[in-house]
Amino acid sequence: MSDDVSFRRASDAVRAVGAGDADWLDVVHTAREFLGADAATFLCHDKQSRSVRFVEQSGHEARLIEEYAQHFYQYDDATRRFWHAPAGTWYDSNVALEHESENDRIFWNEFMRPYQLQQLVGVVICNDDDAVTALSVQRMHIVQPSFAHAARLAEYERQLAAAFAARRASTRASLYALSQMLDPAREGFLIASPDGRALEFAPGLETLLGSHDSQLTLQQRRLTHRQPEWQTRLQAALRQVGANGEPVSLVLPDSWGHAYRLTLRGLGKPMNHGLRAAVGVRIERRSIFNVPGETALREHFALTQAEARLFHHLVAGLTIGECSEVLNLGTSTLRTQLSAILRKTGCRRQGELLRLAAMLAP
Incomplete structure (x- = not known):
């Protein structure tokens, strides 16, 4: 596939995500083609818990992603070194480098090598005090960086950042509107x-x-x-x-x-x-301590005052016998009132009645 076609497809996928017409997995698929990789991931690292919030991937088997998200992320210093890098920063690490830390050696020797991955290239999409989100690709053979398409890569990064900001803004706006209710x-x-x-x-x-x-x-x-x-x-x-x-x-x-x-x-x-x-x-x-009041029950179900009072006490957990003592009324009278309550609420048994009343609990 030509570079022009792969770039156009990658750009179209990113813009579609920003518009809400596609998902990040579509971006991951097209990123593999555009960046010439065997696999690609869209992932977010939580800085506070030092854990992985989410991963979308293409080209990897599920077991690899599970191992990374549950264990090997903590050794991924290649990515963690860019936790304070601004959006748009590209990073490149490979198995042939002289790794800087013990974590590097564990990550490459125990995780990357067994899966035959030799190079990790990524770009920071969004970075704040809370988390860092990046798009990365993995290769089974080391590819030397080329600056021939630097302008194209820069444009791609700008599109990624804009799409991420748009989707996050849409999500937060919808969440805020919901929170008002x-x-x-x-x-x-x-x-x-x-x-x-x-x-x-x-x-x-x-x-x-x-x-x-x-x-x-x-x-x-x-x-x-x-x-x-x-x-x-x-x-x-x-x-x-x-x-x-x-x-x-x-x-x-x-x-x-x-x-x-x-x-x-x-x-x-x-x-x-x-x-x-x-x-x-x-x-x-x-x-169980939140019980709808007599007034709410009377008005909502069109009950008499006596029926609403009985309904309230039943919802509070009293039996008919206990209601008889508290209200100083005979059980036969209370059962007649209960029958009226069941009829007016459309319930067939007392258990249904209590579940219905729970919906009115403050």
């Missing part, structure tokens, strides 16, 4: 990778998950449940949604009397950062 005291939203890494989250989420006894937390920007068995379920749900995009609902235990209800779904282009597997996670903290 949430009650931060009990609701939150985040955009996560399938392994639970938080890419973006609505204001207030850290407070919602930040109490000392909260079982659901953001540990180094990763959504984590403290109990291993529930963490396993959470991870499985994230991976499932990341793979097929179908929504999943999940209830996770919290401190006594509280629970988290999570709704996970695949995200469309306005909010997915250009990542096909991005998962939207809505989090609701529910409490």
Whole structure:
């Protein structure tokens, strides 16, 4: 393929990402052709946790990416040396260089060599205090740099930076609009990778998950449940949604009397950062101590005052017998009122009634 054609395809893919019409994986595919590489990756390193937030790749087997994201990223000094480099900086490292650190030797000898990769070339797309995002290509043979296409490479880098900024701005604008509809005291939203890494989250989420006894937390920007068995379920749900995009609902235990209800779904282009597997996670903290008041029940379901009072006490956890004592009414009277409540709400049994009332809880 000619250089002109490969550059045009690569540029078209980048512009389409910036416009919200394509994903970064399309860029990765065309970058391989344009830069003459055996494989390519679009990745983001989290500077605070020193971990990998996301990777989109073309040309590698899945096992290589898993090994990198879970273990070998910590030895990737070739990339880490550019954590403070401005956007547009290109870097080049290969197996023949005299490596500067023990990490270099581990990275090349134990990771790159076994996969027959001899050269890593990349460009910094975005760099801030939080993370560094880059596009890199890997080659099985060392290619000496050529300055014949320097202007073309510079233009490509500018397009990458502009596309990334546009997608991030679109995601954050959509997230901000959504956050205006949430009650931060009990609701939150985040955009996560399938392994639970938080890419973006609505204001207030850290407070919602930040109490000392909260079982659901953001540990180094990763959504984590403290109990291993529930963490396993959470991870499985994230991976499932990341793979097929179908929504999943999940209830996770919290401190006594509280629970988290999570709704996970695949995200469309306005909010997915250009990542096909991005998962939207809505989090609701529910409490048995939040009970809808009599007035809200009466007005919402067109109940009498007596029916609303009984409904309120049932939602609070009292039995008919206990309501009889508290309200000083006979059980037969209360059962008649309960029948009326069921009829007016369209419920067939008391369990349905309680679940319906939970939707009105403050």
